[in-house]
Structure formats: C-alpha cells, structure tokens
Amino acid sequence: MKMPYFSPVSIVITGASSGLGAALAEHYAAPGVILHLQGRNLDRLQQVAARCRQKSAQVYFRALDVTDREAMQAWLIAADAIAPVDLIIANAGISAGTGGGGETAEQVQRIFATNIDGVVSTVQPLLPTMTARKRGQIAIMSSLAGIRALPGCPAYSASKACVRYYGEALRGQLAASNVHVSVVCPGYINTPMTKVNDFPMPFLMSPEKAAAIIARGLAKNKGRIAFPLPLYLPLWWISCLSPILTDAIFSRLPAKRNQTD
Numbered sequence: 001m002k003m004p005y006f007s008p009v010s011i012v013i014t015g016a017s018s019g020l021g022a023a024l025a026e027h028y029a030a031p032g033v034i035l036h037l038q039g040r041n042l043d044r045l046q047q048v049a050a051r052c053r054q055k056s057a058q059v060y061f062r063a064l065d066v067t068d069r070e071a072m073q074a075w076l077i078a079a080d081a082i083a084p085v086d087l088i089i090a091n092a093g094i095s096a097g098t099g100g101g102g103e104t105a106e107q108v109q110r111i112f113a114t115n116i117d118g119v120v121s122t123v124q125p126l127l128p129t130m131t132a133r134k135r136g137q138i139a140i141m142s143s144l145a146g147i148r149a150l151p152g153c154p155a156y157s158a159s160k161a162c163v164r165y166y167g168e169a170l171r172g173q174l175a176a177s178n179v180h181v182s183v184v185c186p187g188y189i190n191t192p193m194t195k196v197n198d199f200p201m202p203f204l205m206s207p208e209k210a211a212a213i214i215a216r217g218l219a220k221n222k223g224r225i226a227f228p229l230p231l232y233l234p235l236w237w238i239s240c241l242s243p244i245l246t247d248a249i250f251s252r253l254p255a256k257r258n259q260t261d
Helices: 019-028 042-054 069-082 105-133 154-177 207-219 229-239 243-250
Strands: 010-013 034-039 058-063 087-090 136-141 179-186 224-227
Touching: 010 019, 010 069, 019 034, 019 042, 019 207, 034 042, 034 069, 042 058, 058 069, 069 105, 087 105, 105 136, 105 154, 105 179, 136 154, 136 207, 154 179, 179 207, 207 224, 224 229
Parallel strands: 010 034, 010 087, 034 058, 087 136, 136 179, 179 224
Antiparallel strands: none
C-alpha cells in the first residue's frame, strides 16, 4: 500500500467555525494532532473545538478576523511556537453575488478583503519559518468559480481566481524549499454559504465528503484539488474557449444572492 505523501501533526485552519472549515478540523482531529482554529463566531468555534477534543486532538482556537493582519500574524507566530506548523489551510472566505440589484463597491471590497487579503494574512507570516525548516504545506481555498468566472458573482469569482493564481505561483516558487502548496477548487458544498442559493446546485456535496477529498489530495501533494470532476472538467474546457462562444450561455445562469454573511 502506498503511504501518504505528507501526514501533518500541527495544523492551522481558518474559517473553522462552520461549514467546510469545521469539517476539515473534525476530519484531521485525532490523538497526537494539534489544531489551531480561527473563526469569527466564538460560540460556534468553541463547539467545533469541543468535538475535535472528543477525538483526542489538542485544540487551540481564536476568534478573530482574517482581515486583521497584525492579529493574524501574532496568532500564527504563537501557534508555531507551540509546535512547528506543518499545514496551513487558508479556508476563510465569504460569498455574495448580483441577485437583488447587482454588486455595490462596499460588497466587492469586503469580498476582496476577506478572500484575498485574508489569504495573504494567513499564508505569509509563517513562510519564513517554513522555508527555513524546509518543511511545510499550505492549502489555499479557491473555488470552481475561480476556474471560469460566473457573471452571477463577479467579485467572488475574481477573488477565487486571484488566490488560485497566487497559490499556483507560490507552489513553483517554494518547491525548492520543500514547502508544498496546493490550491483547492471545490464545487457546491452544503454549507451556510450555499444555503442562501435559491437555484439548483449540481453535485451538491456534504462538507464531510469534501473534507475527505481535500485531505486525500493534500496527502498526495496535488497542486490542484478540483472536484467534483463532472463539474470541474466542463468548466475547465469552457474556460479554454473564447468568451464570444460562452458569454451567451453564462449570462443565462442564475445570480447568487448579494449578501456576505
């Protein structure tokens, strides 16, 4: 049996108070594992931490916003001081769209601040220590909307495309330092973020199943973990076509509700 490429012990997960982040925390929770969990909702974060501790994981958690760069840096450095961080999962993100009247400048800026700046604030603080140790792994949460932009959620699509390119470039940059970077591009997952959608979501998946897929991909050091394949492959193919051929199709897709909570 082929052994996993990488088995992390000290893990940082942002956006861990619900949805996919919570599912990832519970997936990795096990004896000997140290989890550092971030989220904005303290009550939900405590509940996730309690479930992970029931699986005998050592859990530390902090309620803070990923857009607070200085607070994130202090938290991450403190986490690394407890035990060298093996894996960072930059999962925190928010979503919104054009349903109900289009996107406001405030909505666009808020999405970019969380989904782009928040990822940078999660990834950058420990890069020097990881590269110095020549060990570590970083997972950046993008989306299938980052493969081909969706007119119903321009800012969200753009933010996820941005972090996809950022992660893919970092992977090449850090390879010589033995720091591995994976970009995760999930489809529709049954989380609070998607519950507001009032349109069909093909191949809707449970967060637990998605977490297992992501963990398997990370264990194999996959550069891009995109799923489900029946949705990813058509989107990838369409992204290769001229917008002249695809704009008419995508313009008919339903809009996502324009809220970010």
